[in-house]
Amino acid sequence: MQDKPMAQSLYEQLKQDIRDNKLPVAMALKQEELAAQYGVSRIPIRDVLQKLKNEGWLVQSGKCGVMIASLSAQEAEDLSLMRQYLEPLILAYALPNLTNNILGHAEDLLVALDNKHLSVTECGELNWQFHACLYQAANRPTLFNTIVSLHQQCSRYIGFHNTQLNYNSTSQGEHYQLLDALKNKQLELAQSILKQHIAQASCQLVSYLQAENKP
Amino acid sequence: MQDKPMAQSLYEQLKQDIRDNKLPVAMALKQEELAAQYGVSRIPIRDVLQKLKNEGWLVQSGKCGVMIASLSAQEAEDLSLMRQYLEPLILAYALPNLTNNILGHAEDLLVALDNKHLSVTECGELNWQFHACLYQAANRPTLFNTIVSLHQQCSRYIGFHNTQLNYNSTSQGEHYQLLDALKNKQLELAQSILKQHIAQASCQLVSYLQAENKP
DNA sequence: TTACTCAAAAATGTATACAAAAATAATAAT
DNA sequence: ATTATTATTTTTGTATACATTTTTGAGTAA
Numbered sequence: 001m002q003d004k005p006m007a008q009s010l011y012e013q014l015k016q017d018i019r020d021n022k023l024p025v026a027m028a029l030k031q032e033e034l035a036a037q038y039g040v041s042r043i044p045i046r047d048v049l050q051k052l053k054n055e056g057w058l059v060q061s062g063k064c065g066v067m068i069a070s071l072s073a074q075e076a077e078d079l080s081l082m083r084q085y086l087e088p089l090i091l092a093y094a095l096p097n098l099t100n101n102i103l104g105h106a107e108d109l110l111v112a113l114d115n116k117h118l119s120v121t122e123c124g125e126l127n128w129q130f131h132a133c134l135y136q137a138a139n140r141p142t143l144f145n146t147i148v149s150l151h152q153q154c155s156r157y158i159g160f161h162n163t164q165l166n167y168n169s170t171s172q173g174e175h176y177q178l179l180d181a182l183k184n185k186q187l188e189l190a191q192s193i194l195k196q197h198i199a200q201a202s203c204q205l206v207s208y209l210q211a212e213n214k215p
Numbered sequence: 216m217q218d219k220p221m222a223q224s225l226y227e228q229l230k231q232d233i234r235d236n237k238l239p240v241a242m243a244l245k246q247e248e249l250a251a252q253y254g255v256s257r258i259p260i261r262d263v264l265q266k267l268k269n270e271g272w273l274v275q276s277g278k279c280g281v282m283i284a285s286l287s288a289q290e291a292e293d294l295s296l297m298r299q300y301l302e303p304l305i306l307a308y309a310l311p312n313l314t315n316n317i318l319g320h321a322e323d324l325l326v327a328l329d330n331k332h333l334s335v336t337e338c339g340e341l342n343w344q345f346h347a348c349l350y351q352a353a354n355r356p357t358l359f360n361t362i363v364s365l366h367q368q369c370s371r372y373i374g375f376h377n378t379q380l381n382y383n384s385t386s387q388g389e390h391y392q393l394l395d396a397l398k399n400k401q402l403e404l405a406q407s408i409l410k411q412h413i414a415q416a417s418c419q420l421v422s423y424l425q426a427e428n429k430p
Numbered sequence: 431t432t433a434c435t436c437a438a439a440a441a442t443g444t445a446t447a448c449a450a451a452a453a454t455a456a457t458a459a460t
Numbered sequence: 461a462t463t464a465t466t467a468t469t470t471t472t473g474t475a476t477a478c479a480t481t482t483t484t485g486a487g488t489a490a
Contacts, residue, residue: 007443031472041445042472043258047265054269056357064452064472078357085300142271142293142368146361153357222473245441256475257442279442279482433490443480453470460463 010038011048018057018068019121019156028065029058056153071157073209079154080202086147087131087198088191093138095187102137103183106130110175113168123168124158130175134182157205171201225253226263233272233283234336234371243280244273271368286372288424294369295417301362302346302413303406308353310402318398321348325390328383338383339373345390349397372420386416 061067181190396405
């Protein structure tokens with residue numbers, strides 16, 4: 001994965017460009033155009049397109065050609081719902097394995113998140129690292145990978161709206177509450193905080209997207 | 216998807232061959248060998264391999280090459296756990312939309328499942344169709360697709376053990392109970408039956424796989 | 431004997447070239 | 461004028477060929 005700088009960087013860049021709306025939305029992407037644009041052949045483009053299709057960034061457009069998946073309120077809600085069920089679940093497996101080392105690392109990440117000068121992307125990245133470092137302690141690769149996949153799909157929505165601002169203030173509070181509960185080995189409390197945390201963030205996003213689609 | 220008979224059939228066949236243990240396990244698959252074996256070039260092979268990797272049939276083997284994913288008890292348990300949470304969830308969305316037409320179709324599928332002369336593959340297929348036709352009524356593509364993906368990963372385990380026999384007798388009973396609860400619009404009952412149904416099947420499978428790995 | 435280096439091999443990644451399929455445009459018929 | 465049909469063009473799918481990387485083995489030194 002990391003040892004193929006060529007295709008890997010292409011993958012990263014294309015994803016970034018989708019995030020940043022650098023590519024035409026609601027319009028079939030043509031392999032040759034992309035190939036020319038990124039200075040490679042169609043073969044690696046095809047690979048990356050398929051990968052992004054599998055991750056939910058692109059969808060089949062008619063019989064041939066793919067287009068950027070539109071951001072729907074319902075999809076956001078579904079992704080959030082799934083996370084609300086699966087993340088507390090993996091937390092149950094993680095809790096017994098949470099060493100002070102891990103908890104300390106998680107706290108460092110929260111401190112870093114308190115920095116006010118973070119870009120939206122950096123913010124999302126740190127946020128995910130916080131959650132991921134907890135979940136990884138569960139040693140449940142299959143469950144973890146599904147959650148990773150859900151997060152990747154969610155990441156398209158992050159930064160799409162500017163509720164990120166107040167998101168951060170309330171969200172950080174919940175993060176610290178969660179960490180405290182974990183330190184005290186209060187599983188059920190931690191789970192309910194986490195579920196609430198995910199629901200909260202989704203609530204704002206969904207209502208925003210619904211309002212967006214009305215006019 | 217269906218309009219590319221070439222790559223599509225290659226995909227189906229490779230999957231089938233993995234199910235039937237026609238391919239070497241725990242050994243890197245070589246693109247050229249596969250290409251020669253299936254009478255095509257490496258390009259479509261690469262496409263199919265990536266697709267199967269994304270669906271969990273294959274895993275990266277070291278730095279280059281992919282191998283058939285081994286069936287672990289933990290993975291089976293994780294997949295089942297996720298289904299236990301997500302399938303009752305989608306059922307909640309589906310219930311209001313379950314017309315008599317859909318319920319009738321579901322019942323037909325159960326009747327077909329009562330046939331004793333079904334192959335393991337056919338059995339698994341009908342079983343999935345029963346669940347899917349209910350879930351599809353939810354009109355929740357994102358949630359549904361994740362569940363589909365989980366089922367695809369589970370399908371590798373189906374037919375791996377011969378507990379399919381008594382699985383069918385108890386499983387069918389649960390199916391009919393579920394259908395009755397849905398007919399009566401008893402959501403919570405239906406959800407608990409469904410969760411139990413998934414847990415039940417997984418329990419046997421996991422203990423079987425754990426026993427398998429001991430000696 | 432063991433470990434290390436380097437070279438030969440094999441396998442993957444990528445580019446170019448060609449074939450098949452799809453989309454589009456244009457023409458003909460009603 | 462509108463629709464149907466065919467021809468053209470565009471786009472994707474696949475094969476072949478080449479470059480790069482990885483693996484493997486032999487050979488040498490400790």
